[in-house]
Amino acid sequence: MISNWRISCAAPVRTVEVLGQRYSLAEHQRTGVLRHLIEVAELSAYGLVNAVTHFSQELDDYDRATEFEVLGGKLMALPAGPWKGLAEAA
Known part of the structure; x- marks a missing residue:
């Protein structure tokens, strides 16, 4: 379930890269989400x-x-572990 995870201010690019890798987003789609x-x-x-x-x-x-x-x-249904992996992507 969605949590109150905060994405590090230094990590939004990496967070979207990890999201893109996990869910097969094309580069232009990653750019759009970012x-x-x-x-x-x-x-x-x-x-x-x-x-x-x-x-x-x-x-x-x-x-x-x-x-x-x-x-x-x-993403709304993700448990805390996977959310943490996205939010703290480094």
Whole structure:
């Protein structure tokens, strides 16, 4: 379940890289998620989920956009261990 994990201010790029590796995000998709994460400046679990789902609205491919929405749901359901791995990615 989503926690109150904070992403280190020094680590949002690495956090999105790890997310991209775990969930097979293309480089331009990682860049888009990172852009949304930084624009909103909410370096938390909720901020990352919002960045993923917000980026889905930019995708032209409906099926891929839906996959990003589903990914947001999966992230919401992650237990603390995997969240810690994302939040503390170094």
